[in-house]
Amino acid sequence: MREASNAEDVRVCPDCDQINWVSGRTSIRCKRCGHLLGGHPLSAQHTLALIIAALILLIPATEMTFVGYRVSGQGQQITLLDSSLTLSAFHEQWLAIVVLLSVVILPALFLLASGVILIWHNRTHYKMGRWLVRAVKYIRVWMMADVFLIGALISFIKLAGYATIDFGFGVIAFAGFVTLLMMVVDRMKRHPLWPADERAVNYRAIVGESARQHQVVGCPVCYAANPAHQTTCWRCNEPLWTVQFRRTSLTFALLLAAALMLIPAQVLPIMETVALGSTQPQTIVGGVLSLWQSGDIPIAIIVFVASLVIPIAKILILATLAILARQDTSKRPKSALWLYRITDWIGRWSMIDIFVVAVLVALVRNGALMSVYPGHAAIAFASTVILTMLAAMSFDTRQFWVRKSTE
């Protein structure tokens, strides 16, 4: 057991509640569950350069032609923003907002905030910095530019059978933007974001044990150890959870809502195709079948997994974990956490079909010859994805390590 001398040496794992010692970079990941608690020192200039490059690329990515579409001499070109604006024109404003926020606005805010944090790092006045670090942590979860890129590629493959697709510079700039964004996301998890703090702490004897046993609460944002009576984190001001772990009732409520939204999402049409005057509504399953019949089997499988398997599996797995957490899960906490992390990570990829619809609706606008309109299932399905993401966030994985029988 090692002695902790100042506050930065002690980090409480948000996933398993273990108190870790990180001085001298001996433990960058949680010793018990592997959660990333810090990183090797990185060059802030390097990250800033990536941020500036990403923000510059965002201009051609949104302003220049994203993709063009031609069939029998007719066709049109769209920019990235048209995928959101056209949805709004067809009275799917909520869906348009979800697309615009998750694909453009939140990633741009994330990059700007990250840049400011890195420039201000180690200043004495870091009140604004504290607020930004917390904002960045929450924004990160809702960014879906990478999912949109895959969705756009799938929509191009869907159209390639009966139209000519011309890639614009916008799509190339956007792919570059997504790559840089992902690099910045990874680096921001590893940068030391707090000014040096010499505050002495006396958690010396309890490194390696659960914080809760010793009336200590870990901060979910900066991992600082706080005394149990504290309501906000001394370092980043984040409102703290209590020593008592959160109950699963909120998770169950969100999962129930997600399951209910899944019904209209699967029954109603997700889009309607008007071709030569006749309207063809298409459900999610119908879309998968038509992809399969036209021979795009890998794409059919991707859409099937993303739109049906993942949301249903996510609801069932989270519900099972929440039930198990009420009983004694302490025998296999690592397997339970592993299952939770996979479910949490994979959930956002369900949005693929929503982005496919957003691109098709904007791109395929040839009046009576052929046009695609958004269906009511789209907003229901997006709600399912958002509700399951909220359910995963509301779930307190620290309770896997608590022996219920001894409480």
Ligand SMILES: [Zn+2]
């Ligand atoms: Zn841990």
Ligand SMILES: [Zn+2]
């Ligand atoms: Zn904190």
